[in-house]
Amino acid sequence: MNQFFKILQYAKPYKRFAIGHIISNVFFALFGTLSFVALMPMLDVIFEKNIDPCTKEVIQSTPQKPIYTGFMEIGKYGEEFLAYQMDAFTGGDKSKALIFVIILIVVTFLLKNISGYLANYFMVFLRNGVIRDIRNTVYKKTLELPLAYFSEKRKGDIIARVTGDVNDLQYSMLPVLELIVREPLTILFTLIAMLIISTKLTLFVFIFIPIMGFVISKIGKSLKRKSDRVQKEQGLFLSTLEETLSGLRIIKGFNVEKIFNEKFQFSTDRFYNFSNKLLIRQSLASPTSEFLGICMISVILWYGGNLILNSDSDTLLDGSKFLVYIGLAYNILTPAKAISRGLVNIKKGGAAAERIQEILEAENPLKDKEKAITKVKFDSKIEFKNIWFKYKDEYVLKNFSLTIPKGKTVALVGKSGSGKSTIANLITRFYDVNKGQILIDGVNITDLSTSSLRNQLGIVTQDAILFNESIKENLILGKEDATDEDIIEALKVANAWEFVKNLENGKGINTNIGDAGNKLSGGQKQRLSIARAIIKDPPIMVLDEATSALDTESERVVQVALENMMKNRTSIVIAHRLSTIQNADEIVVLKKGEIVEQGKHNELIEKNGTYKKLVEMQSLD
Known part of the structure; x- marks a missing residue:
């Protein structure tokens, strides 16, 4: 009741x-x-x-x-x-x-x-x-x-x-x-x-x-308990369905259709039995x-x-x-x-x-403070001060400190699990730090409203996340009032206009790109996500391994687009392919959540340390 x-x-x-x-x-x-x-x-x-x-x-x-x-x-x-x-x-x-x-x-x-x-x-x-x-x-x-x-x-x-x-x-x-x-x-x-x-x-x-x-x-009396079991089981087989649709290529490629079919049928059989018991009791x-x-x-x-x-x-x-x-x-x-x-x-x-x-009723730990600052203008620098962070039990960042002046490009490199992508999650405030502070112009980002913080940021991720809409609808997510001219200009900067203008007999930016953009190649999708960030025109760019999923030819085209985008902007580049960040103003090398080396490309090569080993390993690859 x-x-x-x-x-x-x-x-x-x-x-x-x-x-x-x-x-x-x-x-x-x-x-x-x-x-x-x-x-x-x-x-x-x-x-x-x-x-x-x-x-x-x-x-x-x-x-x-x-x-x-x-x-x-x-x-x-x-x-x-x-x-x-x-x-x-x-x-x-x-x-x-x-x-x-x-x-x-x-x-x-x-x-x-x-x-x-x-x-x-x-x-x-x-x-x-x-x-x-x-x-x-x-x-x-x-x-x-x-x-x-x-x-x-x-x-x-x-x-x-x-x-x-x-x-x-x-x-x-x-x-x-x-x-x-x-x-x-x-x-x-x-x-x-x-x-x-x-x-x-x-x-x-x-x-x-x-x-x-x-x-x-x-x-x-027992209907509530029986109904709860039915609804939980429904959630399980819907999860299996969602995972199947997302991973259909892997399922077919590894010939594991039978395993997933048995898993789905086991769940629906349980749903069948629970539903029968519920409806029989209800009908009584x-x-x-x-x-x-x-x-x-x-x-x-x-x-x-x-x-x-x-x-x-x-x-x-x-x-x-x-x-x-x-x-x-x-x-x-x-x-x-x-x-x-x-x-x-x-x-x-x-x-x-x-x-x-x-x-x-789920608690939102990232909820804005009552008097959160809503008007922000980035003028000076970004500071990470003694950051400690863990997703569960183990810290993935330990006493991490870094200052990024306005207009500079800082690249974060290191092996998988070193904490690079965590930096992107923290600056965008998808997660809050456990200890320490992240400051923009001396103001803790937890004192800013989430929307005002993210208005200062443009994000390009490894997976180009696009929606089952037209190119135009996808790009104006960066700026709702963007005109067709703004969109075309952003596509040109992102090296994407050449392929967009010829799509579907001249439909161009009004072309529907399918579920998750699957009508396009990986490089084309990534260039559209870059164009989306360009339209937003934020002062700070966060690039989270934006080229790691691309082939060499696509990477070259996308890299040019990224360099165009980063001009006159403060950029945090999380890099897997080190060839893409050699011109960065500063390269920060991470290992197990801690900074082990820091400097420009040539300086780090001369140190003959962790960074040089990473470069040599990729050169061999």
Whole structure:
């Protein structure tokens, strides 16, 4: 229930629809009850209630206008008032009276169904609005969370939460919104009518309501746990699917289709078994509540029948009242079943809500400070002061210190695992340092808003990350208001315009490049990512092994593009191929997270140390 109320908070923006829904449901419940009560005068007409039980003769009497004597006699007053109005309208004609009652019944059912339609009309906007806002909130939170959060999560599980779990809420927990007002009010109004008809019989019925509630709650008790297992397993097979699509080339190249197929089928088999158990338990709630309801009706028939047969009873019922009473008692079953299903669905939806809330409530350690600096202009230098950092247990950077003056190019080199790419992750604040400070013009980057910091940075990574859009759509990520002329100029600087202008019969920058840019070669994709960084025109460039995945010919073209881009900019170059950084203003050699050498290319060669060995190894390669 706690999760249910958390989900209800998303209904606040749609309170006007909620109010309309509530008002419509009040009338639905009221007219639903009145439609049964209206049967009583019709039955009185048919069964000729005003027959003397001893002489069997019709008692000719004109109903008198009743006098209201208090709430306890409201049932008798209502009955007499209806009889008086009906007699006044029909002049005592039984045929006209029957038509009058039938019209009354038709009108009450019409008003009930109009109210029901309006309630559903308002609920459409309420429920779909809540689902949209939940999905948008989860996606927004996904964008805000740091990379560290997703390094420990399966992508498929995240996808399952944004899609499957939200859908579970739509079809399990949120339909309960319809029941909050309608069904309880239907039961309340019906019970009031039943109390008015026969207080003693109604109090007797109350004994069975807690029993029904207890049995239904026992059925729903394990649903949350079973539903949680289903949703987790769904996340696993979606992860397998996502990994399969991402690594299809490797899977086929290594002939391991069978292994992945078996892994996927094992997960879907578990999903099948868990789903069966969940749905079997879920399906048990409705027939159980209906059977218990029929048992209650049977008890009413027995006890009420005795009240009718017992002519000496002070609570004597007549046939028409008793038939209406049975109808009202049965009228309780539908909302009672709906409420029982609703409680079961809350249990089922609770697991989905918890998984969604786990993302929404996840702590973001990189959240901006309350008074973070939002306006930044890079004028002087970048400083790494005594940086210590670890992803898990072992430090990958140890007491790292480096100063990069504005306009200079600093290259970071070293073997894999030496901590080069970690520098890129820290300056862009994808992670925060454990100890030490990173300063831009003397200001700690943790005092800057994340967006203002990243506005100062352009990033080109080893993997050219492109999206299934046109070239133009990919490039304006760097600058939303970039014109076609800006895009073409950036492509020229990035040595990309020559191939772009001839794409797809002259479509040029409007050419769709496919999923992850797979319609293009590796070198073409990398040049587009460079053009994207150029359009952004940031003062600081971070190049994370931007040419390491390219062949020699592509590397030469891309290297020229990189050199064009780095002119008059401060650049941090993380290099795998040392031939690309010989002209850097300073080369920093890392080993196990520590600086072991530092200087220009020629100086480091003369030192005959780690850097020279790295150069010689690559020359041999």
